[in-house]
Amino acid sequence: MLSSYSTADKVLLALDCIIFGFDQHQLKILLIQRDFEPEKGKWSLIGGFLKRTETLDDAAKRILNHLSGLDDIYLEQLYTFSEVDRDPGERTLSTAYYALINSEDHKLLEDGDYTAKWFDIKEAPNLIFDHNEMVQKAILRLRRRAVSKPIGFELLPEKFTMLQLQKLYEAILDVELDKRNFINKVNALDILVKLDEKDMTSSRKGSYLYQFDKEKYDQKIEEGFTFKI
Amino acid sequence: MLSSYSTADKVLLALDCIIFGFDQHQLKILLIQRDFEPEKGKWSLIGGFLKRTETLDDAAKRILNHLSGLDDIYLEQLYTFSEVDRDPGERTLSTAYYALINSEDHKLLEDGDYTAKWFDIKEAPNLIFDHNEMVQKAILRLRRRAVSKPIGFELLPEKFTMLQLQKLYEAILDVELDKRNFINKVNALDILVKLDEKDMTSSRKGSYLYQFDKEKYDQKIEEGFTFKI
DNA sequence: CCAAAAGTGTTTGTGATACACCCATGC
DNA sequence: GCATGGGTGTATCACAAACACTTTTGG
Numbered sequence: 001m002l003s004s005y006s007t008a009d010k011v012l013l014a015l016d017c018i019i020f021g022f023d024q025h026q027l028k029i030l031l032i033q034r035d036f037e038p039e040k041g042k043w044s045l046i047g048g049f050l051k052r053t054e055t056l057d058d059a060a061k062r063i064l065n066h067l068s069g070l071d072d073i074y075l076e077q078l079y080t081f082s083e084v085d086r087d088p089g090e091r092t093l094s095t096a097y098y099a100l101i102n103s104e105d106h107k108l109l110e111d112g113d114y115t116a117k118w119f120d121i122k123e124a125p126n127l128i129f130d131h132n133e134m135v136q137k138a139i140l141r142l143r144r145r146a147v148s149k150p151i152g153f154e155l156l157p158e159k160f161t162m163l164q165l166q167k168l169y170e171a172i173l174d175v176e177l178d179k180r181n182f183i184n185k186v187n188a189l190d191i192l193v194k195l196d197e198k199d200m201t202s203s204r205k206g207s208y209l210y211q212f213d214k215e216k217y218d219q220k221i222e223e224g225f226t227f228k229i
Numbered sequence: 230m231l232s233s234y235s236t237a238d239k240v241l242l243a244l245d246c247i248i249f250g251f252d253q254h255q256l257k258i259l260l261i262q263r264d265f266e267p268e269k270g271k272w273s274l275i276g277g278f279l280k281r282t283e284t285l286d287d288a289a290k291r292i293l294n295h296l297s298g299l300d301d302i303y304l305e306q307l308y309t310f311s312e313v314d315r316d317p318g319e320r321t322l323s324t325a326y327y328a329l330i331n332s333e334d335h336k337l338l339e340d341g342d343y344t345a346k347w348f349d350i351k352e353a354p355n356l357i358f359d360h361n362e363m364v365q366k367a368i369l370r371l372r373r374r375a376v377s378k379p380i381g382f383e384l385l386p387e388k389f390t391m392l393q394l395q396k397l398y399e400a401i402l403d404v405e406l407d408k409r410n411f412i413n414k415v416n417a418l419d420i421l422v423k424l425d426e427k428d429m430t431s432s433r434k435g436s437y438l439y440q441f442d443k444e445k446y447d448q449k450i451e452e453g454f455t456f457k458i
Numbered sequence: 459c460c461a462a463a464a465g466t467g468t469t470t471g472t473g474a475t476a477c478a479c480c481c482a483t484g485c
Numbered sequence: 486g487c488a489t490g491g492g493t494g495t496a497t498c499a500c501a502a503a504c505a506c507t508t509t510t511g512g
Binding site for chain 1: 233234237238239240241242243265278279280281282283284285286306308309311312313318319320321322324
């Protein structure tokens with residue numbers, strides 16, 4: 001028999017964000033050290049509770065905006081975690097979201113409630129509750145998405161070099177890629193604009209900067225193009 | 230500021246199942262005609278509410294078991310839907326699951342509360358709330374999964390012919406496949422057992438029956454094999 | 459002139475696709 | 486003996502992977 005509304009149990013629904021960043025070398029996640037119970041002092045994902053008047057996407061945006069001041073962050077719902085004892089405090093479910101932010105351009109806002117810090121995904125501390133599992137799932141999802149949708153650019157500055165893009169994909173996929181093959185493949189996609197500008201910080205010769213051309217990409221998608229790296 | 234447990238809102242969490250079946254020709258979904266409000270008389274997915282003492286997976290299994298009597302059904306969490314007005318009755322979120330069942334082997338249990346009926350996915354009626362969206366998402370997920378994990382067998386009888394398997398993939402992917410290429414590909418995977426038995430119902434010559442060899446598959450996965458159709 | 463990173467093509471191998479005829483059987 | 490679906494192999498093409506040298510320029 002289907003439960004009716006009146007007899008059904010209500011639950012607390014939390015939302016936790018796996019926030020990815022990239023620092024030119026490694027994929028990072030943003031963690032906070034909890035200044036509140038339970039598990040005070042331990043590292044965890046950034047989270048909050050869903051309000052009655054907002055969608056999960058709204059809640060994720062609210063939490064990310066509060067942390068960064070940004071409101072155009074790429075995010076995607078990952079999974080809803082529901083182990084009965086996952087939170088020792090109270091029966092709480094949590095829907096995990098992952099977000100991609102360009103950690104260079106944007107400073108994190110200060111908040112008295114916690115200390116936020118970037119960790120290399122390979123060197124992240126042990127997290128509370130089921131947050132480790134959330135992070136693992138997020139990494140797998142990011143890997144699948146990054147090769148089939150042009151979301152990698154969200155982790156880079158507006159203008160970037162080919163090498164930066166390659167390093168990003170190497171960090172996400174945790175593999176080494178061949179420079180020539182990578183560049184050939186990216187150029188074949190034909191969705192970047194090569195600028196006249198060069199980045200002179202990395203070498204005497206300087207390397208050309210590129211930009212993702214969203215209009216061109218959308219146009220090609222309309223025509224049946226499939227992004228694939 | 231992060232909400233604290235005490236001030237956070239509690240919500241009703243429903244669970245809706247997209248139940249896929251296959252009848253040798255088309256991919257089907259199981260729908261019920263609601264005998265209760267709201268939206269009485271309209272078609273909807275099979276669902277229920279999460280109980281305080283169970284996980285979402287538990288709830289999905291409970292709902293499917295109640296419907297079919299089976300408890301070894303393949304299922305996977307899909308997405309949590311959270312539009313504020315998605316259910317006009319009360320603020321309710323719903324986590325959608327999809328399930329794969331072999332509709333031939335198993336009879337559905339009767340239940341006075343509703344009438345369950347199989348619909349071709351291309352001819353399904355309009356559904357209540359956001360259930361159409363759930364179904365669309367489930368189809369896309371199933372397509373991605375079916376080519377990268379050996380879950381298609383869940384929709385077939387224990388023993389099946391190559392043609393049945395091909396028709397299944399054609400229905401899932403909504404494409405036509407070449408018989409020789411399909412069989413070559415499947416044989417190359419080397420995860421089926423060819424039985425000495427033949428299915429004589431479809432032709433005079435009869436066609437060999439095959440079975441999925443889970444042990445062999447698991448073994449190959451251990452060794453780094455990747456399933457890909 | 460030299461050190462350091464940027465930039466650039468070709469060859470080879472592998473997997474995907476296209477395609478047509480013979481086989482076995484019951485009637 | 487014939488109608489019906491079952492079963493099988495090869496040639497071509499497209500994409501993925503391997504691979505090394507030249508260019509630029511600031512010091």
